[in-house]
Amino acid sequence: DRGITLADLAGTIEAFTQAFFGAGFTSRLRPSYFPFTEPSAEFDIRTPKGDWLELGGCGMVHPNVLRAGGLDPEEWSGFAFGFGIDRMAKERHGVGDVREMYTNDIRFIEQF
Template identity: 45%
Template sequence: MSGKKSKKIDITLSGRKTRTGSIHLITQAFQEIRDYFFKLGFSSEEGPEIENEKNNFDFLNIPKDHPDRRKQSTFWIDQENLLRTQISCIQVRSMKKRNPPVRIISSGKVYRKDYDQNHTPMFHQTDGFIIEKLVNFIYLRDILVDFLKSFFKRDIETRLRSSYFPFTEPSMEIDVLDVKGNWIEVIGCGMMHPKILSNIHINSQDYSGLAFGIGVDRIVTIRHEIPDIRILFENDLRFLKQF
């Protein structure tokens, strides 16, 4: 080539390896959760991460003075819209367009202003609900305890505690015992509050509702004995390729 030096290529050099990870632990968990509940007749629904105040709070019986509505707790975009703080708002959207009986499960990202070893500003939840004529609290307890045994692939020890949520009554939380002997809350659930059904024009005299929320990040860190939940979001291939 005139005026230019030809570039030599050494074909004996080894090629460059592309570093890859694996399917992320959260994605794996979503798949396992869906597989379990699909066998029980649930179908899956998705919804927007930017939600309005009515679906995120009002329709879920969360009062105007609730701490979650404050700017210190929630990422508000404007006076009416926010980054959803829970997946339960997909329940509202689903119930508005479907007639009972229904069984719906939803998974995705939610956002709250928390950040420490056990909390991140963005995390993952799976919510589910059933609206049928012949469902009760015992049935809800049984399918959730069985789910935990299925997910952890062992007879994990669980503990049930009464609790309070604006959208369920009665309510309970389910804890699991980790390898260090600590009880960790992983599921909140209960009978759907009659006011929730009334908000979407379902007669609570004819139908009962069950609802639950699973902390996906928590059950993942417990199963894999991960000490800090923030590791899940650092995209470190040295960590990801282990799974």
């Protein structure tokens, strides 16, 4: 779209995490590097215990990516993000260790 900024990205992530986890969660962005976005960040949520949990990566679409798609980066901008679905499920369902989700233990799976 035109005029998309990092603030739009941060607001989208905040709105999603609030809708998915509830009002008790806050999110933050931390600088990072991904080759197809600039600037890039990782995003975390603060859990009810006060710990930070990384959920994924994000950033503003790199001008070269826009050019490769036939868009003028002077006119167009956008953002990208990706959530770690396993970490989201772990936090939402109170799973103690994300590795439990990959054990194929029927006793664990039957809880859901």
